[in-house]
Amino acid sequence: MKLTPAQRKALARDGYVVLPGLIARERVDAALREINHRLGAGEHPGKDSYADSIDYLSEYVTSPAVMALMNAGPLRALASSLLGQNKVEPCTQAQVVLRFPAKTDDAPARVSVHIDGMYDDVPKERPIIRYSFCAGVFLSDVPRPNMGGLVVYPGTHVKIAKLFKQKGLLALKKGIDRSMPLPAPVQVTGKAGDVVLFHFQTAHDKARNDSPEIRYVAYFRFWHIDAWFDHSPAYLEKALTDIWLEWPGMRGAHGA
Amino acid sequence: MELELEQKRRMLDDGYITAPGLVPRPLLDEALREINHRLGLGRTQAMDAYADSRDYWTDDTDAPALMDLLMKSPLWNLAQAGVGAGKLQLPASTQIALRFPSVNNSHGGPASHIDGFYSPNAAKSISRFTMLVGVMLSDVPEKYMGNFTAFPGTHRTIAEYIKANGTKPLRAGLAGKIDLPEAVQLTGKAGDAFVCHYQLAHDKEQNLSPFIRYAAYWRLWHVDAEQRQPEGLTDIWMEWPAIAALAKNGPKNKKKK
Numbered sequence: 384m385k386l387t388p389a390q391r392k393a394l395a396r397d398g399y400v401v402l403p404g405l406i407a408r409e410r411v412d413a414a415l416r417e418i419n420h421r422l423g424a425g426e427h428p429g430k431d432s433y434a435d436s437i438d439y440l441s442e443y444v445t446s447p448a449v450m451a452l453m454n455a456g457p458l459r460a461l462a463s464s465l466l467g468q469n470k471v472e473p474c475t476q477a478q479v480v481l482r483f484p485a486k487t488d489d490a491p492a493r494v495s496v497h498i499d500g501m502y503d504d505v506p507k508e509r510p511i512i513r514y515s516f517c518a519g520v521f522l523s524d525v526p527r528p529n530m531g532g533l534v535v536y537p538g539t540h541v542k543i544a545k546l547f548k549q550k551g552l553l554a555l556k557k558g559i560d561r562s563m564p565l566p567a568p569v570q571v572t573g574k575a576g577d578v579v580l581f582h583f584q585t586a587h588d589k590a591r592n593d594s595p596e597i598r599y600v601a602y603f604r605f606w607h608i609d610a611w612f613d614h615s616p617a618y619l620e621k622a623l624t625d626i627w628l629e630w631p632g633m634r635g636a637h638g639a
Numbered sequence: 640m641e642l643e644l645e646q647k648r649r650m651l652d653d654g655y656i657t658a659p660g661l662v663p664r665p666l667l668d669e670a671l672r673e674i675n676h677r678l679g680l681g682r683t684q685a686m687d688a689y690a691d692s693r694d695y696w697t698d699d700t701d702a703p704a705l706m707d708l709l710m711k712s713p714l715w716n717l718a719q720a721g722v723g724a725g726k727l728q729l730p731a732s733t734q735i736a737l738r739f740p741s742v743n744n745s746h747g748g749p750a751s752h753i754d755g756f757y758s759p760n761a762a763k764s765i766s767r768f769t770m771l772v773g774v775m776l777s778d779v780p781e782k783y784m785g786n787f788t789a790f791p792g793t794h795r796t797i798a799e800y801i802k803a804n805g806t807k808p809l810r811a812g813l814a815g816k817i818d819l820p821e822a823v824q825l826t827g828k829a830g831d832a833f834v835c836h837y838q839l840a841h842d843k844e845q846n847l848s849p850f851i852r853y854a855a856y857w858r859l860w861h862v863d864a865e866q867r868q869p870e871g872l873t874d875i876w877m878e879w880p881a882i883a884a885l886a887k888n889g890p891k892n893k894k895k896k
Contacts, residue, residue, distance in 0.1 A: 415849035416740040422678065423694045423739025438679045483679025484672045595671035
């Protein structure tokens with residue numbers, strides 16, 4: 384499984400790409416069955432403490448039905464094609480994210496554009512816990528905006544790298560929207576079984592869900608083994624400013 | 640609204656009727672939005688003590704988005720059609736009934752029942768109402784998707800049993816006392832509705848699909864139901880003049896096959 388030239392070009396330019404129909408319906412159904420069963424049981428032992436509740440449920444899951452979305456489909460091979468054979472740290476958990484319908488009288492969703500891994504309590508020498516890329520498997524159809532889908536800011540992977548280069552790794556400490564001009568956001572749409580793949584450094588957010596349906600997605604985060612094992616400030620700076628460092632599969636696609 | 644002859648026959652013989660596409664999409668969407676928003680809040684609402692947890696969640700609510708399914712669609716008129724306009728008490732709440740996917744195929748077999756026989760107060764008085772009305776809020780195209788399951792004709796056989804034996808034996812369940820016909824798992828689309836006679840044995844089927852089965856139910860009382868509690872268990876069309884007239888004329892012999 385490899386990206387097409389057009390998909391590589393889109394990923395290089397925008398920092399994300401949507402891959403239609405990548406995951407088979409029966410895999411999606413098996414994962415949904417388990418996720419909806421958990422919802423009925425009200426048991427969420429892996430609940431993400433960052434989840435802002437009410438309309439958002441984020442949970443780290445290792446169950447076979449959910450992990451099969453990655454293990455039994457083309458995602459692993461895709462990761463190897465991008466990061467290099469034997470260069471991908473095994474992905475051992477999924478983040479299952481449910482976005483529930485907002486009520487019409489709820490306050491508008493606050494903008495919380497971010498890149499992952501920027502926590503308040505991290506040491507100064509490792510201010511960002513980064514990985515290489517994230518792959519989100521749509522488990523429900525998101526045919527239009529404002530259905531609780533992923534929001535991306537195209538091209539910010541490149542702009543953020545430049546900012547880090549100019550101002551250092553604490554350049555985003557006040558928040559991305561306060562640190563740099565942002566392009567128009569794109570709400571990613573797609574069907575169950577589609578995959579949205581985005582570079583770690585692509586700024587993103589989640590949209591409010593004004594639909595009647597629950598939005599289901601499973602995110603898998605992939606680490607290049609160097610990112611996994613090398614926690615040195617030098618490597619961190621290098622990878623955050625040379626954004627395709629870990630991506631041999633993107634050579635020739637990004638004009639670097 | 641009047642019931643068509645075939646609807647009356649079905650109610651008389653089977654104890655329930657179905658009405659495809661009765662509730663329009665905008666009302667369904669508002670109800671689903673309310674329910675799914677509640678799901679996001681967690682299982683903190685007033686849960687039905689009878690819910691067998693894990694894969695079944697009920698919640699009684701007076702939320703307008705749920706009540707509108709009945710009151711702002713043709714369903715209210717359909718419900719009244721069998722008993723007469725103005726002869727039903729206005730319901731105070733809607734039962735949200737969600738059936739979640741099972742992951743272990745652990746269904747313990749049919750658990751057919753009629754409502755109101757198993758509460759702690761049932762020994763003193765059975766809380767008989769007139770009809771159960773339901774609307775599917777999600778598509779249920781196949782069996783074993785958490786379907787509402789009916790046992791056709793049991794409204795009549797249960798009445799005969801009560802006439803001969805009283806209600807006490809049934810408080811331990813219908814099994815062994817009532818010969819159950821083959822169960823019918825209702826299938827359909829979101830917006831399809833059904834009306835069941837109170838005394839129709841029913842059940843909820845296991846959900847082996849990946850999806851949550853969403854439904855809303857109302858238990859509706861004839862305006863005189865409180866005054867006629869025990870009689871209505873054996874004179875099952877007492878509150879249904881439209882069906883009683885047909886019963887009197889011996890419809891079974893005239894029924895089209």
